[in-house]
Amino acid sequence: MTSIKSALTLAGAVVLLFFAVSSSAATLHATVTADGKGQLVNAVVYAIPKTGLSAAQKEAAKKAINQIDKEFVPSVSVFQTGTDVEFPNQDNIRHHVYSFSDAKTFEIPLYKGVPADPVKFDQPGVVNLGCNIHDWMTAHVLITDTPYFGISNTEGNVVLNDLPVGDYNVYVWHPQQSADTESTSQQVVLHENDDVSLSFTVQEKKQWVPFRAPTRASGSY
Amino acid sequence: MFQFNSFRTRLLVFLVSLLGLVLSAVFFSVNQANISNARLHIEDALRITAGTFAKTLKDRENILTDKVRLLSGDFAFKSAFATRDAETIRSALENHRQRVGANIMLLLTMDGETIAETTPTDGITDPASLSDLLNLAMNSQYHEASAIQVINGQAFQMVAVPLFTPQPSAWILIGFVIDNALALELREFTHSEVSLLYQGKQAPWQVIATTLGEDIALQLNDPVITDEQASTGVYDVELDNEVYLSLALSVQKSDVGAGVAILQRSLDAALLPYLRLRTLMLILFGIGLILSVIGAAMIARGLSSPIELLVKAAQRIEEGDYSEGVDIQRKDEIGTLATSVNNMVEGLAERDKVQNLLGKVISREVADELLSKDIELGGEEQEVTMLFSDVRNFTSLCEGQSPGEILNLLNRYLTHMSKPVEDHKGIVDKYIGDAIMALFGAPIHHPDSPQRALNCGLQMLSELKNFNAILMAEGRQPLAIGIGINTAVVVAGNMGSINRLNYTVIGDGVNLASRLEALTKRYGVEMMVAQATRDRCPDFSFRELDLVKVKGKDDPVAIYEPISATGSLSAKTRACLDRYHEAIRLYRDQQWDAAENIFSRLITEDTDRPIYHLYLARVAEFRRNPPPVDWDNVVVFNEK
Numbered sequence: 001m002t003s004i005k006s007a008l009t010l011a012g013a014v015v016l017l018f019f020a021v022s023s024s025a026a027t028l029h030a031t032v033t034a035d036g037k038g039q040l041v042n043a044v045v046y047a048i049p050k051t052g053l054s055a056a057q058k059e060a061a062k063k064a065i066n067q068i069d070k071e072f073v074p075s076v077s078v079f080q081t082g083t084d085v086e087f088p089n090q091d092n093i094r095h096h097v098y099s100f101s102d103a104k105t106f107e108i109p110l111y112k113g114v115p116a117d118p119v120k121f122d123q124p125g126v127v128n129l130g131c132n133i134h135d136w137m138t139a140h141v142l143i144t145d146t147p148y149f150g151i152s153n154t155e156g157n158v159v160l161n162d163l164p165v166g167d168y169n170v171y172v173w174h175p176q177q178s179a180d181t182e183s184t185s186q187q188v189v190l191h192e193n194d195d196v197s198l199s200f201t202v203q204e205k206k207q208w209v210p211f212r213a214p215t216r217a218s219g220s221y
Numbered sequence: 222m223f224q225f226n227s228f229r230t231r232l233l234v235f236l237v238s239l240l241g242l243v244l245s246a247v248f249f250s251v252n253q254a255n256i257s258n259a260r261l262h263i264e265d266a267l268r269i270t271a272g273t274f275a276k277t278l279k280d281r282e283n284i285l286t287d288k289v290r291l292l293s294g295d296f297a298f299k300s301a302f303a304t305r306d307a308e309t310i311r312s313a314l315e316n317h318r319q320r321v322g323a324n325i326m327l328l329l330t331m332d333g334e335t336i337a338e339t340t341p342t343d344g345i346t347d348p349a350s351l352s353d354l355l356n357l358a359m360n361s362q363y364h365e366a367s368a369i370q371v372i373n374g375q376a377f378q379m380v381a382v383p384l385f386t387p388q389p390s391a392w393i394l395i396g397f398v399i400d401n402a403l404a405l406e407l408r409e410f411t412h413s414e415v416s417l418l419y420q421g422k423q424a425p426w427q428v429i430a431t432t433l434g435e436d437i438a439l440q441l442n443d444p445v446i447t448d449e450q451a452s453t454g455v456y457d458v459e460l461d462n463e464v465y466l467s468l469a470l471s472v473q474k475s476d477v478g479a480g481v482a483i484l485q486r487s488l489d490a491a492l493l494p495y496l497r498l499r500t501l502m503l504i505l506f507g508i509g510l511i512l513s514v515i516g517a518a519m520i521a522r523g524l525s526s527p528i529e530l531l532v533k534a535a536q537r538i539e540e541g542d543y544s545e546g547v548d549i550q551r552k553d554e555i556g557t558l559a560t561s562v563n564n565m566v567e568g569l570a571e572r573d574k575v576q577n578l579l580g581k582v583i584s585r586e587v588a589d590e591l592l593s594k595d596i597e598l599g600g601e602e603q604e605v606t607m608l609f610s611d612v613r614n615f616t617s618l619c620e621g622q623s624p625g626e627i628l629n630l631l632n633r634y635l636t637h638m639s640k641p642v643e644d645h646k647g648i649v650d651k652y653i654g655d656a657i658m659a660l661f662g663a664p665i666h667h668p669d670s671p672q673r674a675l676n677c678g679l680q681m682l683s684e685l686k687n688f689n690a691i692l693m694a695e696g697r698q699p700l701a702i703g704i705g706i707n708t709a710v711v712v713a714g715n716m717g718s719i720n721r722l723n724y725t726v727i728g729d730g731v732n733l734a735s736r737l738e739a740l741t742k743r744y745g746v747e748m749m750v751a752q753a754t755r756d757r758c759p760d761f762s763f764r765e766l767d768l769v770k771v772k773g774k775d776d777p778v779a780i781y782e783p784i785s786a787t788g789s790l791s792a793k794t795r796a797c798l799d800r801y802h803e804a805i806r807l808y809r810d811q812q813w814d815a816a817e818n819i820f821s822r823l824i825t826e827d828t829d830r831p832i833y834h835l836y837l838a839r840v841a842e843f844r845r846n847p848p849p850v851d852w853d854n855v856v857v858f859n860e861k
Contacts (some may be wrong), residue, residue: 096296098296098299100299100300100302100303100386100390105303128386128387128388129387130385130386130387131387132296135294135385135387137387138385138387138388208364208383208385208388208389
């Protein structure tokens with residue numbers, strides 16, 4: 001968390017320099033592996049220009065984290081700071097989404113369908129989402145100032161397209177990572193039409209799964 | 222009496238020992254069976270209980286865990302936790318502690334630092350002491366753990382569950398006190414004494430809950446618990462002088478500490494119903510024993526008193542008293558025996574009577590002979606010495622006397638004369654008026670029968686002198702007798718009809734003895750024996766009387782007068798005897814003068830014997846009428 005804050009501070013300091021960077025673009029390929037376990041899915045890779053970010057680079061679009069079949073979909077998300085996020089409930093039962101995380105503490109008491117107001121994630125950081133009535137439902141959201149991010153697919157690959165040319169700090173974050181995000185960051189310099197490939201290895205910690213009593217059929221309540 | 226007592230005692234001892242043995246065997250086998258049965262029962266019960274007990278503890282642990290889980294899922298609590306406000310958190314903790322009925326509750330950071338704690342006593346728990354429990358939880362499937370743990374001297378069932386918000390963000394620890402109340406509760410359904418022992422790291426075993434008294438439970442400590450005992454079966458523990466069958470059950474073996482539950486059932490308590498039965502059994506056995514002693518004594522008495530009577534009867538029989546039998550009116554074996562004894566008494570009395578009578582009528586030896594074997598007609602040839610005696614001139618003696626007086630005199634005489642016969646083992650064959658016929662060597666053969674007959678004759682003569690003295694004292698005339706003895710092979714046996722028979726002897730030799738007796742008077746001697754008898758008495762000296770031919774016999778017989786045993790002859794008597802025999806030889810040689818000379822001189826020089834006169838008369842006769850040329854010296858007697 002400390003690392004993210006310092007990253008944001010750094011980002012804030014260089015945001016005015018953003019437009020000075022050439023508009024020509026480059027592509028960043030990142031492959032994330034779990035230490036000793038192969039490709040790691042759901043790892044967030046994000047790149048922060050060393051020169052800082054401009055306001056124009058903010059995304060305006062609403063995002064959504066669905067509740068489908070008593071699970072958060074997707075279970076891992078990454079949003080730019082200030083993104084409005086909706087929590088559409090696709091199930092025919094109510095959910096009660098909450099977060100006690102420092103980056104965003106909120107609660108949408110029992111609801112069906114799409115809540116009227118989206119939740120604005122206005123601070124960078126990690127937000128852990130839960131459902132009050134379904135203990136096993138968890139989702140993890142990374143809020144970051146940079147718009148340059150992606151989530152690894154099942155092959156552990158992340159592609160960041162259209163990155164402006166420049167110097168970047170590239171980070172990887174995973175909900176079960178044990179190491180500091182800062183410590184695994186890599187620096188990369190992107191030139192016109194570059195297609196750079198990076199590799200990240202994440203030290204995974206054991207995933208703690210809350211006790212879920214065995215039932216007649218999984219997900220029946 | 223001693224015998225009877227001994228019999229009674231033996232019967233008693235036998236019965237009592239037999240019964241005692243059987244009862245003891247029954248008692249001990251029942252006792253053993255009951256004890257081992259009780260043991261088996263207890264062991265089975267303990268094993269079954271152990272299974273239930275382990276499950277109960279597990280269930281309890283699960284229930285407690287469930288409670289804590291519910292708590293960890295409680296949104297309000299999560300919300301409170303999210304406030305980061307220590308007082309709020311503590312207060313929420315206390316609320317939840319009361320809600321689940323726990324005794325202690327802590328909230329620790331994921332690193333094990335205390336965030337909040339609530340206990341009834343507000344005791345401060347050292348979070349380091351909980352690290353083992355947290356480690357245990359950390360490494361388990363759902364990051365939950367439950368363990369018995371002693372905190373600040375108090376045993377708790379501790380449950381650790383993570384608080385998810387929704388990511389794991391704290392440890393909730395809840396403790397439920399383990400104390401004697403729990404043990405008592407467990408005893409309710411196990412019906413066993415329950416003790417829980419705990420051993421912390423490098424700490425000794427300690428009793429944390431027990432249904433036994435604390436001081437008793439202390440004896441369960443340390444040395445009792447071995448791994449072996451914890452895993453294998455049932456063992457005995459003696460507590461407070463009471464044997465408990467114990468089963469140790471490992472209920473916890475982790476880094477947090479070791480826990481053992483000891484289930485116990487008192488053997489004595491299990492045996493209690495049996496002990497009552499045993500007392501009853503002992504009483505019944507005692508009664509049985511007493512009754513059997515009484516019964517045995519009565520049976521013994523019932524046997525011994527009639528036996529006593531029977532013995533007395535037998536003793537009377539032994540003494541020859543057949544006057545009374547035995548009076549036992551019973552229908553059993555004793556009664557049969559008494560009847561037999563009575564029959565025997567009658568039989569013996571009858572036989573005794575017969576024997577007595579026989580002995581009086583006939584000689585005792587013959588009576589015995591007759592009684593000893595089957596009586597049958599017929600006899601066997603054997604050498605017998607016959608003795609005949611007769612009172613001389615008895616008929617004239619009897620003149621003027623009543624038959625009663627005569628019989629009386631005769632009986633007295635015969636009684637006197639019979640004694641020598643018995644003394645010399647002869648038998649009186651029969652009395653013929655005043656005559657006695659006695660046998661020697663029949664029915665029982667004796668080689669010295671002739672000598673005995675001779676001695677008998679001599680004794681009869683001396684008895685006669687005594688009897689005569691008595692008679693003369695009574696003013697009666699003395700009696701004179703003649704005795705004739707002969708030894709010959711005769712037929713001896715039972716003679717007569719099948720219904721009436723006599724034991725007697727028959728043969729020429731018998732007649733000769735009778736004839737000799739008759740001849741005594743003629744030769745002026747009291748006793749006369751035939752050649753055959755003389756020859757069988759080599760140590761005796763005889764005076765040869767004559768050669769005679771009696772009626773009914775063709776062969777001449779030499780007849781002799783017995784004098785005395787050769788050894789006791791005086792020199793003078795011997796000399797006279799020799800001269801006499803010389804004279805006889807001269808006489809037979811017809812040297813009348815020489816014979817006459819000796820006979821004459823013997824009359825004066827020896828005793829004046831009729832035989833001398835007899836031969837002097839013969840010599841005188843032959844001088845007048847010389848004998849024929851074929852004279853054979855034999856005198857012929859034709860009269861009986």
